[in-house]
Amino acid sequence: MLEAMLSSPFFGLGLTCAAWCVGVFLQKKTGFLLCNPMLIATIVVVAVLAVFQIPYADYLQGSSMLTLMLSPVTAVLALNVYNQRRLLGEYFLPVIVGCLVGTLTSVGSVLLLCKVMSVDSAMTSALLPKSVTTAIAIAISENLGGIPGVTAAAVVIAGVVGAIFAPAFAKLFHVTDPVAEGVAIGACSHALGTAKALEIGTLQGAMSSVSLCICGILTSILVVFF
Template identity: 55%
Template sequence: MPDAFTRTPFFGLTLIFVCWVLGVKLQKKTGWLLCNPVLTSSLMIVLILTVLGVPLKHFNVGGSVITMLLGPATAVLALNIYQQRKVLQENFLPVLLGCIMGSLVSIVAALTLCHLFRTNSVFSASMLPKSVTTAIALGISENGGGIPGITAGAVVITGIEGAVIAPYLAKLFHIKDPVAEGVAIGACSHAVGTSKALEIGKIQGAMSSISLCVCGIITTGLALLFM
């Protein structure tokens, strides 16, 4: 494929759009949770770039536009939170405590695994914010001396795992409270999990949105202690 074409933002944006549409259609057709659009579209993009021999830096010319929109997209979730503000007021303390524990467990689990596998401090710093949304995780990683690419990959994998496994875990542990379910999803699988929570219910989606925002703030503070 000509370099002149792959170097343009149009290539990366078009590839992302086409793969995302195909991923959504595949999930609707199969109904499988494993066919999460984020996972399938990511795999398709990697496969296409590999087969065509397109350098990642060429793809990132257009992909960086999507990255730039992560912040505003996360802020838009505030609308859903506002719509469910009464539920938040009634459950403020449980939500706050859930977010604190979720953030703490996530950080401790990541650092414990890094210690067990004897990774270096750079890799540990990259993995520490894996359970918060990408826009926040990249900032934490960079400030701690981590590698943004590793952090972004860890965040995506964590989000997909949460979106896929969360509904099964809720049934397994008989979690029927929509507030508890939403907070748990948002605390462990950020924006990707929140998209699944919105499919489950409005309250779950709102609580997950709140959780991912609060956990982002808490993790930023905790990172100062653990890095």
């Protein structure tokens, strides 16, 4: 019976949702920065699979249902750009320049570090789109011959780190303008950072949403030349 349950597509789906709920509960209960729901959910899922020696293939059957939603959810991000068209028009040049600088910094730093550490081309291609949302990042990685699993992990790490430390860095560097703060968060930590930006303020969340969309487009264009 246990084997039948583990092989069911609903096992992976249920485990993922339960792990996410645990993460949300811990964040609300403790308010601790490191209790990010995505980070906690990842740890819980990995721990359950390791402790009970559950094959990843069994878990993937259900979790792939959530993965299927990445593409339509990414397409819906265009709605955020449309809804914030007035703000985008008002701050068009600063937003575009900020996103371009953020994208160049992200891609350039990966290329530099991979070259210094003599990382092979497949791994480099997998890490290049680390700062854009998952669906776009995996598509870019696959087109460049990268490893999708590594890309997904890099995207999660970048998002979690950004969501956790973005407010601290804003205070450290005295970033007080909500537009600048939102653009910076969206440019470096995509959707996970945007969720945090929405907690900080409505304007920060809106600009972060716009930023992650623009950075996704810019990254898709820039990696062609590398």
